[in-house]
Amino acid sequence: MTPLAGYRPPYPGTQPDHLHPLYVSSIKRSPTRPLVAIPYTLSEVTGPSFGPELVAPAAHDLTRQHRGEPLGERIIVSGRVLDENGRPLSNTLVEIWQANAAGRYLHEVDQHKAPLDPNFTGCGQAVTNAEGRYRFVTIRPGEYPWRNHYNAWRPAHIHFSLFGPAFATRLVTQMYFPGDPLIPFDPIFNCTADEKARNRLISLFDWETTMPEHALGYRFDLILRGRDATPMEV
Amino acid sequence: MSLQATTSQTVGPYFKIGLQWLNRDNLAAEGVSGERVTIQGRVLDADGVPVPDAILEIWQANAHGKYDHPEDTQDKPLEPGFKGYGRIPADKQGGFRFATIKPGPVPGPNGKEQAPHLVIAVFMRGLLKRLVTRMYFPDDARNAGDPILNLVEAARRSTLIAKKAAGGPGALEWNVVLQGPDETVFFDLGL
Numbered sequence: 001m002t003p004l005a006g007y008r009p010p011y012p013g014t015q016p017d018h019l020h021p022l023y024v025s026s027i028k029r030s031p032t033r034p035l036v037a038i039p040y041t042l043s044e045v046t047g048p049s050f051g052p053e054l055v056a057p058a059a060h061d062l063t064r065q066h067r068g069e070p071l072g073e074r075i076i077v078s079g080r081v082l083d084e085n086g087r088p089l090s091n092t093l094v095e096i097w098q099a100n101a102a103g104r105y106l107h108e109v110d111q112h113k114a115p116l117d118p119n120f121t122g123c124g125q126a127v128t129n130a131e132g133r134y135r136f137v138t139i140r141p142g143e144y145p146w147r148n149h150y151n152a153w154r155p156a157h158i159h160f161s162l163f164g165p166a167f168a169t170r171l172v173t174q175m176y177f178p179g180d181p182l183i184p185f186d187p188i189f190n191c192t193a194d195e196k197a198r199n200r201l202i203s204l205f206d207w208e209t210t211m212p213e214h215a216l217g218y219r220f221d222l223i224l225r226g227r228d229a230t231p232m233e234v
Numbered sequence: 235m236s237l238q239a240t241t242s243q244t245v246g247p248y249f250k251i252g253l254q255w256l257n258r259d260n261l262a263a264e265g266v267s268g269e270r271v272t273i274q275g276r277v278l279d280a281d282g283v284p285v286p287d288a289i290l291e292i293w294q295a296n297a298h299g300k301y302d303h304p305e306d307t308q309d310k311p312l313e314p315g316f317k318g319y320g321r322i323p324a325d326k327q328g329g330f331r332f333a334t335i336k337p338g339p340v341p342g343p344n345g346k347e348q349a350p351h352l353v354i355a356v357f358m359r360g361l362l363k364r365l366v367t368r369m370y371f372p373d374d375a376r377n378a379g380d381p382i383l384n385l386v387e388a389a390r391r392s393t394l395i396a397k398k399a400a401g402g403p404g405a406l407e408w409n410v411v412l413q414g415p416d417e418t419v420f421f422d423l424g425l
Contacts, residue, residue, distance in 0.1 A: 006424070007425075008424070015239070015241055018361065023360070026362060028281060028360070028412070029285065029358060029360035029413075030412070031413065031420050033419075036419055036421050037385075037421070037422045038382050039343045041340070041342045041348060042301060042341055043351070043368075044353065045305055046293070046306055048317060050256075084239055086237060095256070096252060097248065097253070105251060106251055107247070109248065110247075122251055122252075123251045123255070125255070159243075159245065161252065161253065168424075170355060172243065172357060172363075172364065173243040174243040174246075197241045198241065200238075201241055223237045225239045
């Protein structure tokens with residue numbers, strides 16, 4: 001086989017380290033030994049793909065998964081998935097999950113004393129189109145307390161999981177909302193040193209996708225790692 | 235045009251609601267060729283305490299050493315019913331278990347063959363970005379010449395090689411140890 005092109009390393013400071021002591025759970029769960037650098041092989045530049053046939057038609061609309069409509073402020077979350085070279089990534093799976101409007105997840109571990117919503121599960125899936133676009137309809141998630149430190153509250157956020165074309169491009173991240181006063185205090189948001197990289201996790205209010213008399217639009221573009229221009233010396 | 239990859243964030247404690255729809259702990263449907271294996275293990279933190287809120291993702295070639303992916307241009311057959319992808323959450327005791335087939339060898343750097351292996355990504359609350367590791371198979375002579383295993387100091391290679399377990403042929407044990415003397419080797423893929 002011809003030599004493989006690898007994936008570009010991240011710009012310094014734009015990705016978190018595994019250990020971020022202010023995020024207390026990272027202390028006992030992050031490796032202490034240096035990671036072992038390895039070259040890209042066929043195992044890392046390939047990866048699973050999931051096409052639209054896997055995703056139910058209503059999976060992108062979290063407000064229509066039950067008999068009634070969920071409580072809360074309906075919103076449209078949409079954007080593009082591109083690689084670092086600016087190329088749209090079509091046909092890639094986007095999975096999301098989130099708390100309900102009251103800040104409660106439909107999960108047995110979440111014991112926050114806020115109500116569950118019988119009309120809201122909080123998970124969705126979409127597959128990007130030819131231009132790399134995805135679109136979800138959901139409700140704005142609530143902020144909620146956690147026990148990382150005294151009076152700790154997570155800003156409102158939606159979890160995103162993406163595959164991209166290869167094992168190497170897999171990404172799990174969180175989307176935040178503009179103007180949320182909790183963001184500057186959140187150790188998870190702040191785990192990344194580079195301020196501009198952090199701030200790209202905050203979605204943009206978007207008139208273009210806002211639907212009159214129906215729902216506000218938020219835009220969140222996701223960038224997966226790009227390929228090196230030239231194959232690695234092997 | 236040059237953009238920067240989006241910053242990784244933790245899956246947090248509640249990933250189950252978003253990820254469980256794609257859980258796969260049996261990677262090889264009936265009729266898929268290859269040596270059947272079941273792999274069980276635990277995810278353990280710095281204190282040896284099992285991690286119940288972790289999830290593993292597996293990617294592997296089929297028994298011929300072919301990945302179901304357009305970039306694998308080897309002249310080897312694909313197997314209908316075999317994608318090579320697994321997603322396995324840890325249970326309340328930090329345990330996991332999945333069934334698959336042993337993959338064939340795939341090409342590595344410098345034209346060297348790689349020993350049969352699974353590539354594995356580990357996500358959990360507390361991890362701001364995933365951990366990447368591999369699992370190799372016990373008693374496989376090809377492990378000695380594997381170009382990736384040979385990048386790991388000899389004393390730590392055993393963390394990447396499953397052990398035979400009770401439960402008959404094909405029963406294997408492999409653990410993910412996050413810290414301590416038996417800390418699993420994790421790889422740096424640049425991210």
